[in-house]
Amino acid sequence: MPSMHIVATTISLPRFLESYYENLEHYGHLRDVRIWVVGDHKTPPESAAYVAAQRERGLDAIYLDPVAQMKWLSRFPRLEAIIPWNSDNRRNVGFLCALEQDCEVLVSIDDDNYCVEDSDFYEGHRLTGSDVSRDVITSSNGWFDICGELVMEPPVAVIARGFPYTKRNPTAISSGKRTVPMVANAGLWLGDPDVDAATRLAFPVVATGTKGRSVALDLGTWSPINTQNTSVARRAIPAYYYVRMLEDMPGAKLDRYGDIWSGYFLTRCAEHLREHIGIGNPVVSHRRNVHDLMADLRAEIWGMIITPHLIEVLRSGELEGDDYCSVAQSLAGLLRRRAGELEAAVRLRGVEDYVKRIGDYLDIWVGVCREIGSFE
DSSP states (O other): OOSEEEEEEOSSOOTHHHHHHHHHHHHTOGGGEEEEEEOOTTSOTTHHHHHHHHHHHTOOEEEEOHHHHHHHHTTOHHHHTTSOSSSGGGHHHHHHHHHHTTOSEEEEOOTTEEEOTTSOHHHHHHTTTSEEEEEEEEESSSBOOGGGGEEEESOOOOOBTTOOGGGOSOOEEEEEEEEEEEEEEEEEEEESOOBOHHHHHHOOOEEEEEOOOOEEEOTTOBOOOOSSSEEEEGGGGGGOOOOOOOOOBTTBOOOSOHHHHHHHHHHHHHHHTTOEEEEEEEEEEEOOOOOOHHHHHHHHHHHHHHHHHHHHHHHHSOOOOSSHHHHHHHHHHHHHHHHHHHHHHHTOTTHHHHHHHHHHHHHHHHHHHHHHOOOO
């Protein structure tokens, strides 16, 4: 049974699979990896045949069309009700299928993330969940910008999507090489870096290289974590719920922060359990799908406003528990208790109810994880 499971959503023909086949075959890891392609109502019907053809080549790939997803979710009506169609929130179904089929390392990618020839994708994520020896990074203000690990053209400083603007320009310091438990690993991206729409409009940069290192963040040092080339240890999947976006708030559209918030939830739970986040290898090529940048900006602006306040709640709130299931449920309670504080801080009606619902969704998620998975 493959130990590493990769999950991607797509509304296009999943051509990215070919690069993963080539990479895994080249480095001898075809038997170690299973890939879940999660479709949606907009996904071309011929995707099923396309995935089947990749299986014939030797790639362990499974296509979850809408019918297959509805069948799987029918066992969990409360969960089914909170995973919307026409949304990348569908990747939650793939995460749970991977958990149920005994994955040890879960890897989330986007359908525009392609393997690169000189980066062993499996090897880069293989140690997630293990004790690793790495340079451990701390910083002057408790923040580390993952984009600082990239070489940009033109050479301008940009920050990652989801990085709080009030924490810009931290001074990163290596506290030396240590052996630490690494529960998640954020791989890097060449080509189109994961910056927000405001940055894309001001500085259309290209990532041409990396610093060539892999590090671990010290406890108390945070960085945005997305769902592009990010791996999570099995034990932490209950804390890696992809947050539902696009819920009703008067006068506001909030989107494109579901992965960022899930990364911060995971980081807070990991910190409570004294486990670390890695950053570095493997590297993928981000051949970004076509986007309307003004539409992206409109969708992101409230995420940019709310996120620093959400982070303050996460970092200042006390959690309880000695495993990721119990800690994630404690975090769900924290969100419900302090949702009103968030609404008051951002002055947007509807935030309180929305954040309380996120706490409820996280409870449902953890309950399903407990039912289908073991975490010993």
